[in-house]
Amino acid sequence: MADLVIEIRGLKTQFGSLVIHENLDLSVRRGEVVALVGGSGSGKTTLLREIIMLTEPAAGSIRLFDHEVVGASRHEALLLSRRFGMLFQRGALFTSLTIRENVATPLHEHTHLSLKSIDEIADLKIALAGLPANAADKYPAELSGGMIKRAGLARALALDPELLFLDEPSAGLDPVSANALDELIVQLKESLRLTVVLVTHDLDSLWRVTDRVAFLGERRVIGYDSIAKLSRSEHPLIKSYFSGPRGRAAQAAQEQAWNPR
Amino acid sequence: MAAAESSLTGTTMASPGYLAPGNHADIHSVRGVMHCKGMWTLEGIEDLEHRLARLHWPQQGDIVLDGAGIVAIDTTGALFLKDIIADLQHQGRDTHLVNLRKEHQELLDLVIERSQAAGQSVEPLIKLSPVATLGRQTWKKVEHAAGFLAFLGETSIALGRVLVWPSRIRWRILFVNIENAGLNAMPIVALLCFLIGMVIAYQGGNQLKYYGANIFIVELVTLTMVRELAPLITAIIVAGRTGSAYTAQIGTMQVTEEVDALRTIGIDPFDILVLPKLLGLLIVLPLLSVLADILSIFGGMVVAYLLLDVSFGEFVKRIPTVVSPFSFLFGIIKAPAFAAVIALVGCYQGFQVRGGADSVGRQTTESVVQAIFLVIVVDALFAIFLGTKGF
Numbered sequence: 191m192a193d194l195v196i197e198i199r200g201l202k203t204q205f206g207s208l209v210i211h212e213n214l215d216l217s218v219r220r221g222e223v224v225a226l227v228g229g230s231g232s233g234k235t236t237l238l239r240e241i242i243m244l245t246e247p248a249a250g251s252i253r254l255f256d257h258e259v260v261g262a263s264r265h266e267a268l269l270l271s272r273r274f275g276m277l278f279q280r281g282a283l284f285t286s287l288t289i290r291e292n293v294a295t296p297l298h299e300h301t302h303l304s305l306k307s308i309d310e311i312a313d314l315k316i317a318l319a320g321l322p323a324n325a326a327d328k329y330p331a332e333l334s335g336g337m338i339k340r341a342g343l344a345r346a347l348a349l350d351p352e353l354l355f356l357d358e359p360s361a362g363l364d365p366v367s368a369n370a371l372d373e374l375i376v377q378l379k380e381s382l383r384l385t386v387v388l389v390t391h392d393l394d395s396l397w398r399v400t401d402r403v404a405f406l407g408e409r410r411v412i413g414y415d416s417i418a419k420l421s422r423s424e425h426p427l428i429k430s431y432f433s434g435p436r437g438r439a440a441q442a443a444q445e446q447a448w449n450p451r
Numbered sequence: 452m453a454a455a456e457s458s459l460t461g462t463t464m465a466s467p468g469y470l471a472p473g474n475h476a477d478i479h480s481v482r483g484v485m486h487c488k489g490m491w492t493l494e495g496i497e498d499l500e501h502r503l504a505r506l507h508w509p510q511q512g513d514i515v516l517d518g519a520g521i522v523a524i525d526t527t528g529a530l531f532l533k534d535i536i537a538d539l540q541h542q543g544r545d546t547h548l549v550n551l552r553k554e555h556q557e558l559l560d561l562v563i564e565r566s567q568a569a570g571q572s573v574e575p576l577i578k579l580s581p582v583a584t585l586g587r588q589t590w591k592k593v594e595h596a597a598g599f600l601a602f603l604g605e606t607s608i609a610l611g612r613v614l615v616w617p618s619r620i621r622w623r624i625l626f627v628n629i630e631n632a633g634l635n636a637m638p639i640v641a642l643l644c645f646l647i648g649m650v651i652a653y654q655g656g657n658q659l660k661y662y663g664a665n666i667f668i669v670e671l672v673t674l675t676m677v678r679e680l681a682p683l684i685t686a687i688i689v690a691g692r693t694g695s696a697y698t699a700q701i702g703t704m705q706v707t708e709e710v711d712a713l714r715t716i717g718i719d720p721f722d723i724l725v726l727p728k729l730l731g732l733l734i735v736l737p738l739l740s741v742l743a744d745i746l747s748i749f750g751g752m753v754v755a756y757l758l759l760d761v762s763f764g765e766f767v768k769r770i771p772t773v774v775s776p777f778s779f780l781f782g783i784i785k786a787p788a789f790a791a792v793i794a795l796v797g798c799y800q801g802f803q804v805r806g807g808a809d810s811v812g813r814q815t816t817e818s819v820v821q822a823i824f825l826v827i828v829v830d831a832l833f834a835i836f837l838g839t840k841g842f
Contacts, residue, residue, distance in 0.1 A: 285807025285808055286807070286808075301493060302497050303496075303500055304500065310530065310534070310566075311526075311527050311530060313566070314526060314530050314566050315526070317565040318526065318565050322568075323568055330807065331806035347526075349493055350492060350493045350525035350526055350527055381557065381558060381561045382525070382526065382558070383554075
């Protein structure tokens with residue numbers, strides 16, 4: 191298993207006396223789409239934040255592109271941060287900047303390209319994220335929820351990352367926008383050869399975009415497999431998660447459409 | 452994989468030199484064929500971008516670009532390659548790209564397809580004439596004034612409702628506001644006014660001593676502080692401390708749609724956000740002004756005792772004989788007016804917040820500047836109107 195993009199070993203996370211993760215292991219291969227799922231409070235977003243160095247774990251090791259993240263120096267962290275993009279749950283766009291300026295910010299910060307090139311690259315990323323060209327000059331407050339997600343995605347793609355993190359990409363979107371975003375993620379993953387790690391509650395997305403799904407519960411990963419296999423797991427937590435009416439509906443729809451591999 | 456290996460091996464962030472030298476994107480001419488080499492990635496193309504204008508192209512005939520040497524390509528590199536070809540064709544040169552790897556070609560096709568949609572609608576910046584700018588600015592001010600008037604109207608209606616149905620007053624919120632704006636402000640108001648009382652006594656005392664008129668320090672300190680400075684300083688502290696907090700709180704709630712949420716639950720935001728603040732400050736500011744009066748006179752007494760040999764007893768005994776109760780009242784009566792100005796401006800600016808964090812900061816600044824400005828204007832008006840009546 192040489193080509194691991196993310197490798198987590200013995201991770202422990204603790205806030206005060208509250209232990210979120212204990213002895214958590216997880217690895218992600220290059221080119222995979224991996225979803226983190228689990229009940230509320232199972233630490234999905236926290237795990238994501240630890241991988242991208244926003245939160246420091248209490249113990250354990252996280253290796254990103256074969257570099258240790260826990261205790262990394264500022265300089266190492268900066269170099270690593272060029273290689274992944276993150277879409278935050280609510281977009282986290284800078285409200286005082288237009289969409290083009292938002293996307294251009296990492297480019298200004300990390301490259302010495304000419305201003306014209308940067309604008310051109312930003313416009314391309316905006317188009318790649320499926321936004322109309324006239325969105326570039328708008329401010330985040332003028333965009334709909336779906337467009338904000340796409341703008342956030344465009345900014346995450348600004349530096350041509352190898353690895354993309356998505357925190358609940360389809361939360362708060364209507365089914366049409368959510369579907370379109372799912373398709374966009376698959377398309378970008380194929381064409382840009384991205385590795386994608388996403389946190390989601392959207393069962394349809396799980397079926398449509400993921401290669402593997404990691405189920406978080408009891409402070410660790412209790413199941414890590416393709417969604418088709420994971421949804422048949424006998425573990426009580428996983429079973430209750432997937433066997434609700436929504437889970438069954440999503441499964442039925444997908445099995446009809448895809449005839450599981 | 453080359454991309455993955457080469458990154459993070461560099462030691463500096465300065466981007467050229469961040470890749471191993473052989474890895475930069477480059478174009479070499481070999482027997483009339485332009486060979487593209489290296490990493491056509493965001494990091495790899497920077498150097499080439501700066502050298503592109505000085506690159507030598509074959510003088511005649513079709514240009515052949517050979518893409519076989521490209522190690523890795525990302526969207527930025529593909530965009531750059533597309534631009535080079537487009538530029539050449541624009542100059543009337545037929546350009547052919549050959550031997551590009553299949554996966555690189557796919558990415559290039561994607562970029563070509565998407566970039567046609569991109570960036571076509573850059574709106575030209577319209578430069579306004581000075582007259583038009585003046586007009587727009589003026590109109591903005593008029594709109595602001597109208598907005599403030601409307602806000603004042605709504606507040607009055609809400610206030611009227613509360614007077615008719617006092618049960619609508621949110622007592623808990625009112626008391627929380629009184630605690631925050633009043634009780635918690637006491638130490639800073641007391642300390643600053645004590646210091647200002649000392650400073651006034653010290654500055655004036657030296658002059659009085661020169662004429663041997665030490666005892667007049669009582670008039671100097673008491674009159675300036677009680678009539679003017681104590682209420683004014685208190686109002687300015689409260690404007691900076693509490694007015695800004697009002698704007699930031701309401702502004703943030705505006706951003707997170709909490710204000711809209713209140714409306715949908717059927718709670719008038721004025722009842723819960725504006726009135727308790729307004730009423731609280733109306734109660735608190737006069738009280739703080741009294742505290743300021745006392746502490747500033749005490750500050751004067753300390754200096755008078757240390758510097759001018761005026762004992763505490765003499766000082767206190769002289770106050771009622773030289774300072775009429777009207778002077779004291781004159782100072783205190785201004786406090787509710789200041790309170791109204793601070794609370795109304797603070798809340799109004801909070802409701803003016805649109806968009807996000809940026810706007811909260813701007814309106815908070817605006818709120819403090821306007822509140823302090825208006826407090827001083829109101830103070831001047833009181834001086835003119837009440838002063839001429841012989842108070």
